[in-house]
Amino acid sequence: MKTTAALSPPIALPMPQNESSRQILLAVGGGIAAYKSAILCSRLAQAGHRVQTVMTRSATEFLGAATLAALSGRPVGQDGFDTAAHPLGAHIELAKDIDLMIVAPATANLLAKFAHGIADDLVSTLYLQNAAPILIAPAMSDPMWSQPAVQRNVNQLKQDGCHFVGPDSGWLSCRVQGMGRMSDPDMILHSAREILAASDRRFSGDE
Numbered sequence: 752m753k754t755t756a757a758l759s760p761p762i763a764l765p766m767p768q769n770e771s772s773r774q775i776l777l778a779v780g781g782g783i784a785a786y787k788s789a790i791l792c793s794r795l796a797q798a799g800h801r802v803q804t805v806m807t808r809s810a811t812e813f814l815g816a817a818t819l820a821a822l823s824g825r826p827v828g829q830d831g832f833d834t835a836a837h838p839l840g841a842h843i844e845l846a847k848d849i850d851l852m853i854v855a856p857a858t859a860n861l862l863a864k865f866a867h868g869i870a871d872d873l874v875s876t877l878y879l880q881n882a883a884p885i886l887i888a889p890a891m892s893d894p895m896w897s898q899p900a901v902q903r904n905v906n907q908l909k910q911d912g913c914h915f916v917g918p919d920s921g922w923l924s925c926r927v928q929g930m931g932r933m934s935d936p937d938m939i940l941h942s943a944r945e946i947l948a949a950s951d952r953r954f955s956g957d958e
């Protein structure tokens with residue numbers, strides 16, 4: 752006889768209360784590490800933050816938008832020309848009142864576009880529109896990361912005031928050990944907290 756296990760009642764999740772709620776824009780680029788961004792999105796939501804996610808077209812090859820929509824509780828921004836949802840332009844509306852923009856994973860392509868002011872999709876246009884601090888978590892193969900062109904772009908972005916976390920060295924999806932692994936979501940969250948705390952101190956005049 753087929754037995755059916757009794758369904759457990761829904762678990763009442765505790766409300767996050769460990770830090771003040773901030774508005775985080777999480778941009779996901781098209782690399783293997785995009786799967787870790789789902790964990791990052793969940794961690795940010797559990798910490799009580801309001802998370803707006805956006806994905807590049809390539810990112811959707813690696814991670815389903817439904818995952819980020821469910822984890823953030825909001826539709827995922829993918830189309831800069833979705834004027835039904837965003838009559839003023841998605842880049843204008845989604846950048847409004849942001850406390851921190853996180854780009855994870857940041858592809859070599861996104862680093863190049865940010866460094867050169869190219870705005871040919873929603874994520875790169877948001878980078879230019881956003882006035883809040885930016886935390887970038889690059890992820891790519893070791894040869895890509897070592898390219899002078901990539902390093903030039905990283906240096907330019909550091910000069911432009913962007914914060915970086917990683918990449919780390921370790922196991923890469925191309926099946927070698929090397930530099931280019933995206934930092935773990937908890938490390939990105941830690942960096943995000945430090946940046947938010949520093950901007951709070953600046954805002955309150957303590958710095």
Ligand SMILES: Cc1cc2nc3c(=O)[nH]c(=O)nc-3n(C[C@H](O)[C@H](O)[C@H](O)COP(=O)(O)O)c2cc1C
Nearest residue numbers: 780781782783807809810858859860861890891892
């Ligand atoms: C299997 C696979 C894995 C890839 N992983 C990366 C990666 O980790 N980092 C990266 O910079 N590009 C990676 N790429 C290349 C990017 O997807 C490609 O440059 C793309 O144009 C990036 O688009 P985006 O920057 O708009 O997200 C990968 C491509 C494939 C097919």
